[in-house]
Structures are given as C-alpha cells and as structure tokens.
Amino acid sequence: MATNEGQKIPEEEQTAAKLGEGTIPAPLKEWKIQYTKIFINNEWHNSLSGKKFPVFNPANEEKICEVEEGDKEDVDKAVKAARSAFQIGSPWRTMDASERGRLLNRLADLIERDRLLLATLESVNGGKVFSNAYLMDLGGCVKILRYFASWADKNQGRTIPIDGKYFSYTRHEPVGVCGQIIPWNFPLLMLAWKLGPALCCGNTVVVKPAEQTPLTALHVASLVKEAGFPPGVVNIVPGYGPTAGEAISSHMNIDKVAFTGSTEVGLRIKEAAGKSNLKRVSLELGGKSPCIVFADSDMDTAVEFAHQGLFIHQGQTCTAASRLFVEESIYNEFVRRSVERAKKYVLGNPLNQEVQQGPQIDKEQYTKILDLIESGKKEGAKLECGGGPFGNKGYFIQPTVFSNVTDEMRIAKEEIFGPVQQIMKFKTIDEVIKRANNTHYGLAAGIFTKDLDKALTISSALQAGTVWVNCYGSFSPQTPFGGFKMSGNGREMGEYGLHEYLEVKTVTVKISEKNS
C-alpha cells in the first residue's frame, strides 16, 4: 500500500484544527528493542524449540537483534489460548460490542503515544523512509483502528420478512480463531488492517509477522496488553512462512486465515486451508497494476502520481503502478518528464531527512530485482536511467526507468517489487483496455484523463479491485481494497472488510400469528 500524499501532511490534519500533528518530528536517536519474545495469553514466552532468528537492518546489513522463533508447537500453544479466549461465556464473548470498540480506540491511543518509537523501528527494520513511516504507516494504522473501533456496535444483523408464520432474523457472529499472516512491506499497517476488523467483530487472533520485520508487531503486542484486552484475544508468534505460517494455514483449530503477500504463497495457503478444515480464507496478493495516461490529462499530475505510484517505498508495494500505458501523442514528453523526476532521488539511510529512497528489504529481493532489470535490457527495452545497484553497503537499487517496453517482456509481465518503471505506448481506448486486462492480476489501476465519459467508461471496463481516477495510491479506511482474479480473495477495509470476519446465522422461529 502506498499513498500519493508523499511528504505532504494529510489534508484532514490541516483542516481539523488541533486534531493532527502538523510537522514530522525527527526519528528517535536512541532506542532499545524491548520485545523479542512470543506473545501468548498477554505473556511473553520463549520458543518451545529454544531457537531464535536474527533480524537485520537492510540499510547496512547489520543484525539488530535476535527474536524467538515460533514453529508449529508455538502456534499450537497460541491457538489454544485464542480458542479459550473465544469460549462461550468468556470475558471477550460476553463483552459489550461498544466496549470492544473502546478497547480498539485505546489501542489506537497507545500507538499514537508511541508513534515516534514505532515509526523509528519501522524505518530501521523495514528500510522505510522515516517520514513515510511516521505519516503513512503510523497515521494509517491509527486511523484504521479507530475506524473499525466504531464498527463494533454498528455491525447490524437484520430481521427478515420470510414467507409463512415465522419470525426470522440474522445474527452477525464472529468466525472464531483467526490466523493472520503479515507481510514485510507494511508490517504495522497490514497488522492494523487485519486486527481492526477481526477484533471489532469479536474474533480472537494468532498473528505471524514476517520474519524480516517482527519488531513493531511485538511492540504492539505490549500495547494490546496495556490497553486491557483479555488474555488470549491477540497472540503474536514471530517465525518463518514454511514453518509457523504453514502451521497456521493448515491448522485444524483455526477458523479463518488472512494473508497479505505473494500470489505464489497465497495459492499454497488456500490449498492448505482446503486440505485441512476448509477454514475461511482472505488473500491480498500481488499485482501488475496498469496506469493509463491519456493525452487529455494534466501531464504534471499524471507524471507525479505515476512516479509515486511506482517508486514509493522502493517499489515494494502490491499496488505499484508497474505497467504505465501512455497515449502515443504524449509518449515522448511523458518519458522525458518521468526520467527527470526519477533522477531527482536521494538514496541512503532512511532515517535521514533528505533521503527519499531506502534499501530493498533483503538480499533475495535485491537479487531478483537486479535480474529483472537485466532481462529488460536484454529483451530490448530502452534503459532511460538507473539500471543497477547503488552504493556498496545495504540493498540499494538505483531508480530505474525503461521506455519502449512491450507487453511480452518479463518486466511488463512479472511483479518486480522494486524501483523499476516500465513505460508502454498505446493508441486507442479499446486497445488499452484489452492490454490492461491481459494479466492474471487484478489489484489496482489508474486512469488519467479530464474526459468524464472516458473516465467512467474505463473505470467499469478495467478488471481491478480498485480504480483510481486522476490519482494513484489513494487509500482510506473507509474504502474496501482487494483483488480481482489472482490478486486476491475478499476485501479488506470499509464495511466490506467486516464480512470477512463474520459468520451470518439465520434464526427462524415458528410463531402462531403473523402480521406485517
């Protein structure tokens, strides 16, 4: 996820006097990692195997600390705690919905209190530019928790006028124990996207943060306890995908799994869910999102959004505008301005104020991106700028722009997840719609035009869960987000996000007399 707001202070914080903080503070100079253990039942545990794993700073490749490594046995323990917190008659099950909302609001308050520390950690552990971490990740995290806090007592069932002498109504009940597997690109934000709706609906959760970025999730665990959630409602087990992640997706006692990450892993999770207990699955996966720029658009706006839409967070966003289609008549000028914009970047330590691009998350990603850049060169795309690594320490890659890209090239088909922009050319509306939809992904799309009819026509023609018109990467807690086709199953955020965490129960009572 990304927002195009960049370094700007979000608008609502400007208008609502006294509500938001106006300026971005400096990151903490000194901080200490307080939480490195497994969080179950509001207590800290060592891993049952006794194993730990290292966590690194991708900007300098140095180890930050070691964290307890959860595996199947630890997930089992967490599931037991979550199951018992979900028992009928438990404090969590008998709590008023409005009180669940109060707890979520309190959690948001505590995250606001610790915002500076969390943003610093997110920047150090995730290689994320500090101002982005502070404004977008932390800002988004607090907002989403508050948004779902207030859904808790607005999640209304219905009474239904069925045929015959019956009284019928629905109850929206929590699903049960939810497994939640979090990616490394937005460790805290994706955690909030999953905790908010799950807890607001009354579920209990077992969360596995990404092995690259477990630190902020563990800090939030301490805040969960401080906020006063009953033990077992939130459990956080750091660990690796093939071990702890696999244990969640194939667990017989987990009722639902939510995952954000690659399409490849998403397929395995849904398969494991099918093979085990048919747990409900929601997936938010990869994308190769088209961004279509018409000759009648405001070119400065389009260049800037397309640029931010791709390069934000080093290109490591599932919504990255990684297939940029530009109308023939403005193609050359668009490329020229995009290259100019990309060349302005300052790379370096993401905690430094003047830095606009940090490192990629790890060696594996770094190597994969460089390989895709090479394929672009070989397959005949024109390298306009960048095209290689940056510096000699940390996983930095130069902002890279390719022009004259064609649809069959690997860089036009595969998710790169790095700072690499592909610019293609198109001639007609019908052609660009067809090409934009010609992928098994369907996460997001952007359109730039001033023409009302064109904007609305293409918005309905594109096969994507989100369409942005004259903007890109505009997210808010109120609007649902998720993928068509192989970009995912289900939706997160908005009222739609509640449905993924609910079972609907129909209660029908025979009555002796009926009246409208």
Added chain:
Amino acid sequence: MATTNGTLENGQPDKKMPPLPHPIRNLEVKHTKIFINNEWHESKSGKKFPTYNPSTVEKICEVEEGDKPDIDKAVEAAKAAFQRGSLWRQMDALSRGRLLHKLADLMERDRIILATLETMDTGKPFLHAFFIDLEGCIKTLRYYAGWADKIHGRTIPADENVVCFTRHEPIGVCGAIIPWNFPLMMLIWKMAPALCCGNTIVIKPAEQTPLTSLYLGSLIKEVGFPPGVVNIVPGYGPTAGAAISSHPKIDKIAFTGSTEVGKLIKEAASKSNLKRVTLELGGKNPCIVCADADLDLAVECAHQGVFFNQGQCCTAASRVFVEEQIYPEFVKRSVEYAKKRLVGDPFDVKTEQGPQIDQKQFDKILDLIESGKKEGAKLEYGGSAMEDRGLFIKPTVFSEVTDNMRIAKEEIFGPVQPIMKFKNIEEVIKRANSIEYGLTAAVFTKNLDKALKLASALESGTVWINCYNAIYAQAPFGGFKMSGNGRELGEYALAEYTEVKTVTIKLNEKNH
C-alpha cells in the same frame, strides 16, 4: 434493575465498580449567557430569567433570556458555518468524528461537574445523573462519532446507459428544542447525529434547566468545533422556541416534549418553510405482565419503569396491565416496593426520588391523584405531597384502575402507578392499543410465542420484553401515532439529519 442505556445491567462482568462519585458542594455556575459563534453573548433585549433548584425552590442564578432576535443571530452564525467552502463543510467526516470523540472525553473529564449541575437544576438524584444521564450522553456521542465516516451513499444499477449514485448530505441548520426531564441527554440525542452528519445547530434548552447545556457550550469551544457549528440560546418556548420552529432559515427542527407543543411545532414548520420535523412526544405506555412471568422481575421493572426520574419520563410505565390470577400478589409486592422508595435530598447517595420539576407539574400531578381517588381507583399507597417539603410527592400506587379513569388515559408525568387487570391476550392487546399514544410498551412473559405475538401486535415504537427502559445508543427510539414522528438513536436517526441527493451521469456506451 433496568435503567436507561443499560449502564447497570450491561457492564462487563469482570469490570470493578468504581468508587461512588461525590457531588461538588456549592458549585459555582460559570456559564449563564447565550452561546453563539463560540462566544458568550448577552440577550438583545437585556432580559434575564431565573432558574431554580426544585429541591429547595431557591433561585440558583439568572440566565440571559434569548428571544427572536437572539435566535436570528444564532441562525446567521449557523448558516455561515454551513456555507459551502467553510471549515466545517470541508472537514473530513473522520475528523468530525474525532471532534465528537473529544467532546465525549471532555464530558468524561467534567462528569462530576455536569452531574452536579444537572441535579441542582432538575432535582434528579445525583447518582442517576452521574451513572445514567452522563453515561448515556458519553456513549451516544461516541456512537455517533463512529458513524461520521460510515454514512454510505449508494451506486445504483439504474436502467439505460448511466452512472447513478447517491450522496448523503447534511440538511443544513437544525433547530433543537430540549426538554427539562433529561436536559443533557436529550440535547446529545439531537446534537450528536446532527453534527456527525455535518449539520450546524441552534439549541434551545428548557427554561427550567439551561445550566448543563450552557456548560456544554464551553466544552464545544474547548474541543475546537469551528465557530457557529453549535449555538445555544436559552429562553422560553412561546418566544425563542416559536422563533425556531417558524424560522425561514432553519432547515430542520427536532423537538422532545409534550404532544400538545409537538403539534404546534409541526404546524409552524408547515406555515413557514416546510422544514423537516422530528418529534419525540408523550406516552401512556402499557406494561403487560402475564401470569407466567418472573414475578419478581416484573414487579421491579414495572416499579422502576414508572417511578424512575420522579415519574417524569415519556417512557413511564403508566398503564400496568396484570393478568387476573396474579393481580393481588402483584399489587401487594408493588406496594412494598413503593413503600421502600427513599424520597429526599437528591444529593444524598441513598435517595431514589427527588422533587418534581416545578409548581405547575406538582399541581397537575396532585390533581390527577385526586381524580383517581374520586373516580373510584383504590389508593394502595401514597396519594399526597410529602408533608414537610416543597415539590416532593409520595410514591403513589393505585389498584382497581379502569380504562376510562383519567389516571389511565392522561400522561401524569409523576410518581403514580396505576395497576389494571386483564383476562386474556386479545383483550389486553386491544386495550393497550386503544389510545392515541404509541411510544413504548413492555411485556413480561416466559412464553416465546406470546412474547413475539405481543411484540408485533403492540402499536408502539419500542417493545421491551422482560426488561424496561432498555435504551441504547445503538437502538432506534421514537413513537407510533401521536407519540412522535421519526426516530432518534441508532443508524435510523442518521436519516433524520441527511438529505439524499441522486446524481445521474449519462454515458455514451453501456458497460458492465
């Protein structure tokens, strides 16, 4: 016991009861002026009016008396705050919600001050003011704070080649006229949904009880609502109230009070500018106790249902219908309850019942009690004023009441419980529905089919089964028939504070 907003019955099981709060003795009244544009103003006429403590019948202070010119000034401020492009109109819905949340935080901070003021001005027991009125206010504010960014328009699959969507827009300047029985809570019931939907508001508190609403004005300013969004003009009904209901620049009016005044307001709205009207008016609410009910529960709920807040509730259980075979036992136990009810100084923590609001209400209630005696009801307990004090009335129970007696037909608004007898369900449905009111009803039975049958047969906006006064921010409240128009609370109340706009855009080509 059942109480408004479920504060006592729905707490978390593991939540410890906080220590009892203590009222502030000799609390100084700070805010007595007209609140417009986040500033304090004197009345244009220069007039003031006194407000009294009904426990002692002593004057508390004088308050600026708003009249038509002051209302005009408030409406101008509210109109300006609602201008297109204003701070308020451009604010994100989420930020409106944050402001309401912060207001709730400040009310929590000043909860003891507000509860003390409410008790001084209304005579209601301090602990009720603290645990029921203030709790209801804070919860309602938080509930609507959360709605602000969840008021969804729709996209509509209209025929032909169009894009069609709705916007739920605020109506504009809303007038709100508040009663004296729950001065702060009724204000919040109106202000919270109005502001959450993005309206601006001109509020007239009751002339008997303006103090807590003026204090709230200071909190509105402290929270940082833009000037003009909330304006509070104390004054009398026939002057300031009439100016609101007939104002050509007020787009909507919400009123809680008597059916008599409600009719005047709707008439004035029609005669002026067809402003939208919501009314929450009187009731003469049936409480039906079947022989198979949990008798202890039914007696206690019926008792609290009628005596709560000195009987000064539109939801008062003022027609108790009891099934024949348990009638004598029910009456006996109800009398025992009434005898135990402690009447006295509302600041005393043991007190359950304070004074009536003013001499006029006091006289009216005693007159109705006399009519009950004359018309042949059997006075089981009470039946007169407390000997030694001003506006206090003894908890009064009548048995052998029949439907044609005045106490069975008129809204008493006092601590008087009329108990009637019934033989079968069809009969009691007919009798319960035989009046022009339709606010609430209650049923006590363990039988599922009977409960659901009565729930659909009773003509009232709320039906409580095996409980009473179970009012929650999440559940709508309002009247059938002459008990009102529209609904407050719940998602339904949002509809009273929004206009729906349909936007239709013609396209060249049909898409899927």
